Amino acid sequence: MDSFELNKIAGAVLGALLLAMGTGFLAELIYKPKPAGDRGYALPAAEETAGAAAPEAAKEEPLPVRLASADATKGQAAAKKCMACHSFEKGGPNKVGPDLYGVVGRPKGSHEGFNYSAAMKAKGGDWTYDDLDHFIHAPKQYVSGTIMAFAGVPSGAERADILAYLRTLSDKPVDFPKP
Numbered sequence: 086m087d088s089f090e091l092n093k094i095a096g097a098v099l100g101a102l103l104l105a106m107g108t109g110f111l112a113e114l115i116y117k118p119k120p121a122g123d124r125g126y127a128l129p130a131a132e133e134t135a136g137a138a139a140p141e142a143a144k145e146e147p148l149p150v151r152l153a154s155a156d157a158t159k160g161q162a163a164a165k166k167c168m169a170c171h172s173f174e175k176g177g178p179n180k181v182g183p184d185l186y187g188v189v190g191r192p193k194g195s196h197e198g199f200n201y202s203a204a205m206k207a208k209g210g211d212w213t214y215d216d217l218d219h220f221i222h223a224p225k226q227y228v229s230g231t232i233m234a235f236a237g238v239p240s241g242a243e244r245a246d247i248l249a250y251l252r253t254l255s256d257k258p259v260d261f262p263k264p
């Protein structure tokens with residue numbers, strides 16, 4: 086290859102580069118949007134309010150409000166995912182987890198014949214709707230050290246439905262908290 090040939094190649098490469106740059110420049114001239122004028126200033130403000138409103142919309146209603154519109158039939162269907170480990174009948178057997186008939190209002194970790202974790206036995210107090218809502222939401226967060234190997238029910242509405250179903254599993258159903 087002599088230097089003349091090399092020059093031709095270099096020229097071709099340069100030419101291609103120039104062409105690419107030129108096209109980019111031209112495209113920018115044609116398509117570049119004009120910088121926004123004064124009217125553009127309204128936009129950032131609108132975006133800010135939209136950004137602030139979004140997380141609030143995603144926030145959950147407080148439990149009494151969710152319970153007021155909860156559906157025990159839907160809750161029974163949702164409780165299928167608990168049935169691998171829990172029975173729900175009166176006098177039902179303890180399985181991987183304790184029988185849950187009458188769990189609302191019952192002292193935590195108190196079902197006869199079930200070997201609870203030390204963490205559950207130490208938790209103390211009776212199961213209120215509020216406690217159950219937190220436990221079913223994130224078991225390990227509410228009772229750190231629990232042996233309930235269940236990730237939790239993320240939907241607040243679904244948890245309320247499950248609580249409404251648990252309410253029916255009682256000889257003396259416990260009233261929902263007032264909104």
Ligand code: HEC
Pocket residue numbers: 164166167168169170171181182183185188192193194195196200201202203204205206217220221228230231232233234235238247
């Ligand atoms: C993988 C098995 C498993 C699944 C699935 C499961 N649990 Fe449990 N659950 C357990 C175990 C084990 C315990 C005992 C926890 C301890 O002693 O720390 C328990 C304890 C509980 C308790 C406390 C009962 C008491 O007598 O104090 C409640 C309430 C409960 N589970 C509700 C539920 C609900 C509602 C679901 C479904 C949304 C569910 N669990 C899904 C295994 C499970």
